[in-house]
Amino acid sequence: MPSAGIKICGINTPDALEAAIKSRAAHIGLVFFPRSPRAVTPAEAAQLSARAEGRISRVGLFVDASDTAIGDAMGAARLDALQLHGEETPERAAQLRARFGVSVWKALPVATARDVERAAAYADAVDLILFDAKTPKGALPGGMGLSFDWSLIAHWKGPVAWGLAGGLDAANVAEAIRMTGTPLVDTSSGVESAPGVKDESRIAAFCRAVREAG
Numbered sequence: 003m004p005s006a007g008i009k010i011c012g013i014n015t016p017d018a019l020e021a022a023i024k025s026r027a028a029h030i031g032l033v034f035f036p037r038s039p040r041a042v043t044p045a046e047a048a049q050l051s052a053r054a055e056g057r058i059s060r061v062g063l064f065v066d067a068s069d070t071a072i073g074d075a076m077g078a079a080r081l082d083a084l085q086l087h088g089e090e091t092p093e094r095a096a097q098l099r100a101r102f103g104v105s106v107w108k109a110l111p112v113a114t115a116r117d118v119e120r121a122a123a124y125a126d127a128v129d130l131i132l133f134d135a136k137t138p139k140g141a142l143p144g145g146m147g148l149s150f151d152w153s154l155i156a157h158w159k160g161p162v163a164w165g166l167a168g169g170l171d172a173a174n175v176a177e178a179i180r181m182t183g184t185p186l187v188d189t190s191s192g193v194e195s196a197p198g199v200k201d202e203s204r205i206a207a208f209c210r211a212v213r214e215a216g
C-alpha cells in the first residue's frame with residue numbers, strides 16, 4: 003500500500019513552506035479566515051504561492067466565504083484547490099467548483115456516525131471529503147488540535163476521495179492510518195510549537211511518521 007498523502011495546513015511563512023516541500027508533503031493549506039492564528043492575507047498568500055508553484059499543491063481554506071473573497075484569494079494566490087470549512091451546502095460547493103474551475107474539498111466535522119453519513123450528499127459536488135473533528139460552538143471550526151473517534155471512518159468506502167484531519171501529530175498519525183486506512187492525512191497544530199507557529203522539525207517528524215506507517 004502506498005503511504006498516505008500529506009497536507010500541512012496553515013502554512014504562513016517561507017520557512018514552513020520549505021519544510022513541507024522538503025518533507026515531501028503533497029499539499030499545503032493557506033488559511034483565508036481572518037480569525038485564525040494562521041490566517042494569511044491575499045498579498046502574503048501571493049508570495050507563498052509563487053514560491054510553491056510547481057513544487058507542491060496549494061489548497062486555500064475558506065469558511066462560508068463570499069465569491070468576492072474567494073476570487074480575491076484565487077487571483078492573488080493561484081490556488082489549486084478550495085477547502086470549504088464552514089456550513090457550505092453541496093449546492094454551494096458545486097457552484098464554487100463551476101465558477102472557479104479548481105478542485106473543491108469539503109471538510110465535514112465529525113462526532114457521530116450520522117456526521118459521516120453526510121458525506122454522501124457531497125459526492126457529486128466535491129473532489130474530496132476531509133473528515134475533521136467537530137469543534138465547540140464559537141471556537142474555530144478547525145485547527146484546534148482535537149481528534150474524533152477514528153473507528154467512525156475506519157476503512158470508509160464512500161463515493162468520493164477522502165482524507166482525515168483533526169489532532170494528528172507525529173506520535174499518533176501511524177495509528178490513525180492503521181485504524182482508518184485513510185489515503186490522506188492533514189495536520190496543523192500537531193506540527194506547531196504554538197498556535198500559528200509552524201515548527202520545521204515537527205513537520206519533518208510528522209511526514210516521516212506517515213511514510214514509516216506505509
Ligand SMILES: O=C(O)c1ccccc1NCC(=O)[C@H](O)[C@H](O)COP(=O)(O)O
Pocket residue numbers: 011012031033035038039040063065087134142143144145146147148167168169170188189190191192
Ligand atoms: O487552521 C485553522 O486555523 C483553521 C481555521 C478555521 C477553519 C479551519 C482551520 N483549519 C483547518 C485544517 O485544515 C486543519 O488542518 C484541520 O482542522 C486540522 O487541524 P489540527 O487539529 O490543528 O491538526
